Amino acid sequence: MQENSLPENRYVHGYSARESERLADQARTLTELLHDDTHYPAGSRVLEAGCGTGAQTVILARNSPGARIVSVDISDESLRLAQEKIRQEGITNVEFRQGNIFNLPFGPESFDHIFVCFVLEHLADPKRALIQLCPLLKKGGTITVIEGDHGSAYFHPENKDARRAIDCLVKLQQQAGGNALIGRQLFPLLTGAGFSDVRVSPRMVYVDSSRPALVEGFTKLTFTAMVEGVGPEVEKKGLMSREAWERGIAALYRTAESDGVFCYTFFKATACK
Amino acid sequence: MQENSLPENRYVHGYSARESERLADQARTLTELLHDDTHYPAGSRVLEAGCGTGAQTVILARNSPGARIVSVDISDESLRLAQEKIRQEGITNVEFRQGNIFNLPFGPESFDHIFVCFVLEHLADPKRALIQLCPLLKKGGTITVIEGDHGSAYFHPENKDARRAIDCLVKLQQQAGGNALIGRQLFPLLTGAGFSDVRVSPRMVYVDSSRPALVEGFTKLTFTAMVEGVGPEVEKKGLMSREAWERGIAALYRTAESDGVFCYTFFKATACK
Numbered sequence: 001m002q003e004n005s006l007p008e009n010r011y012v013h014g015y016s017a018r019e020s021e022r023l024a025d026q027a028r029t030l031t032e033l034l035h036d037d038t039h040y041p042a043g044s045r046v047l048e049a050g051c052g053t054g055a056q057t058v059i060l061a062r063n064s065p066g067a068r069i070v071s072v073d074i075s076d077e078s079l080r081l082a083q084e085k086i087r088q089e090g091i092t093n094v095e096f097r098q099g100n101i102f103n104l105p106f107g108p109e110s111f112d113h114i115f116v117c118f119v120l121e122h123l124a125d126p127k128r129a130l131i132q133l134c135p136l137l138k139k140g141g142t143i144t145v146i147e148g149d150h151g152s153a154y155f156h157p158e159n160k161d162a163r164r165a166i167d168c169l170v171k172l173q174q175q176a177g178g179n180a181l182i183g184r185q186l187f188p189l190l191t192g193a194g195f196s197d198v199r200v201s202p203r204m205v206y207v208d209s210s211r212p213a214l215v216e217g218f219t220k221l222t223f224t225a226m227v228e229g230v231g232p233e234v235e236k237k238g239l240m241s242r243e244a245w246e247r248g249i250a251a252l253y254r255t256a257e258s259d260g261v262f263c264y265t266f267f268k269a270t271a272c273k
Numbered sequence: 274m275q276e277n278s279l280p281e282n283r284y285v286h287g288y289s290a291r292e293s294e295r296l297a298d299q300a301r302t303l304t305e306l307l308h309d310d311t312h313y314p315a316g317s318r319v320l321e322a323g324c325g326t327g328a329q330t331v332i333l334a335r336n337s338p339g340a341r342i343v344s345v346d347i348s349d350e351s352l353r354l355a356q357e358k359i360r361q362e363g364i365t366n367v368e369f370r371q372g373n374i375f376n377l378p379f380g381p382e383s384f385d386h387i388f389v390c391f392v393l394e395h396l397a398d399p400k401r402a403l404i405q406l407c408p409l410l411k412k413g414g415t416i417t418v419i420e421g422d423h424g425s426a427y428f429h430p431e432n433k434d435a436r437r438a439i440d441c442l443v444k445l446q447q448q449a450g451g452n453a454l455i456g457r458q459l460f461p462l463l464t465g466a467g468f469s470d471v472r473v474s475p476r477m478v479y480v481d482s483s484r485p486a487l488v489e490g491f492t493k494l495t496f497t498a499m500v501e502g503v504g505p506e507v508e509k510k511g512l513m514s515r516e517a518w519e520r521g522i523a524a525l526y527r528t529a530e531s532d533g534v535f536c537y538t539f540f541k542a543t544a545c546k
Contacts, residue, residue: 259461
């Protein structure tokens with residue numbers, strides 16, 4: 001009602017500005033959801049084990065500008081890309097080292113904190129990796145682990161082919177020696193590796209059409225695109241017929257329509273040495 | 274280290290007291306998780322549509338002691354139990370009325386707020402129930418809906434028979450004209466029924482052995498007991514063999530062991546008329 005008393009332009013612009021802000025807020029939602037409670041004190045020495053191409057490194061370094069971060073990856077090519085990304089962002093508190101997470105080139109108690117994000121899901125023996133990391137922590141140091149869990153995905157409308165398509169992704173990751181259902185296992189993994197005071201905090205992403213940036217940024221461009229990406233391999237291995245696969249992918253995109261809903265949960269664990 | 278400098282008894286008692294407090298905190302967790310952000314102003318008139326035996330009525334009335342709550346259910350027997358519960362708790366701001374949610378005995382704009390909890394899951398046409406409720410709200414009034422979603426359950430260790438047992442529960446609820454996967458659908462249901470400004474907030478219950486009261490109170494005594502309860506009906510209808518069923522139930526209890534994890538999500542939606 002009150003809007004009618006405002007000049008039309010003013011209202012439209014005001015609304016657009018608020019709308020843009022809301023969209024930008026939502027685009028930041030995922031990063032905030034996963035990382036906003038990780039801040040390391042100035043002067044602390046932090047190991048990022050498995051930095052890949054540096055997507056999380058940028059966030060980590062920005063959240064803890066005074067920490068000295070050492071980011072390690074097994075792949076020289078990934079490290080080169082990560083280094084380039086950090087340079088472009090003008091970040092100066094990160095150094096990179098090549099290394100294998102099962103045999104890192106650091107002495108005992110080299111770090112105050114360890115950060116591991118989207119790494120364990122790719123390892124055949126994630127518990128052993130955690131066991132190897134433990135001695136690198138100083139007494140009283142903490143480890144933070146973040147992983148997704150593809151078995152936490154559910155949606156509306158429900159669809160059997162979509163469910164089968166996701167199961168194919170889980171199966172392929174398993175065949176590659178990984179575990180796409182690892183998120184829910186962080187508690188037993190960390191306690192089993194000898195860490196104490198393990199606290200797991202699930203971070204659920206809930207998407208409906210009132211959250212348009214998440215519809216685009218998560219349901220379509222993150223999750224469904226990731227499933228869609230393994231289509232050729234699914235076909236090659238004959239895990240699903242092409243028709244059923246295409247129905248499954250279409251059903252996942254269908255959840256991004258105005259009456260659709262998509263749910264996914266990441267798990268974040270912290271523990272002490 | 275420091276504990277050694279304390280007299281042993283003092284430490285043990287201190288620890289036990291903290292431990293008791295922690296357990297009590299966790300027992301309150303589920304109620305807080307679902308209800309703690311629902312407070313209606315003094316003098317406001319609130320309809321609880323489908324109060325059953327009054328489990329939520331007690332919480333609702335305590336959270337909004339100044340509101341005048343009208344709790345309705347179709348079953349006289351349930352109403353009698355609800356009334357008795359409220360009397361025992363010394364709650365005085367609730368009156369009970371018998372009525373059918375599809376045809377309630379109230380005029381238009383009778384209420385400032387409507388509250389619906391664990392009701393829609395039992396209805397064959399939940400959208401029509403919401404459409405019928407809408408006119409009872411005053412302009413600017415709000416509706417709050419809380420529902421579970423059995424498809425949101427996942428756990429570690431994963432188990433096929435446990436999964437099938439849960440699917441049996443979903444199927445039986447469907448055969449009875451309900452929908453055990455309704456939680457995720459609150460956004461399309463409320464928008465489809467004509468409510469505006471629909472906001473859905475998922476409330477995930479995450480249980481591992483660091484949260485012993487939830488292991489007992491949720492994994493075992495709430496979820497697994499509920500699945501176990503339909504065992505005779507599952508057997509009668511031949512939905513699963515007795516052996517597979519028993520393996521499934523055992524696998525659900527297995528998730529309550531020290532290295533187990535159980536996840537379940539409730540959905541809470543609020544909307545305006």
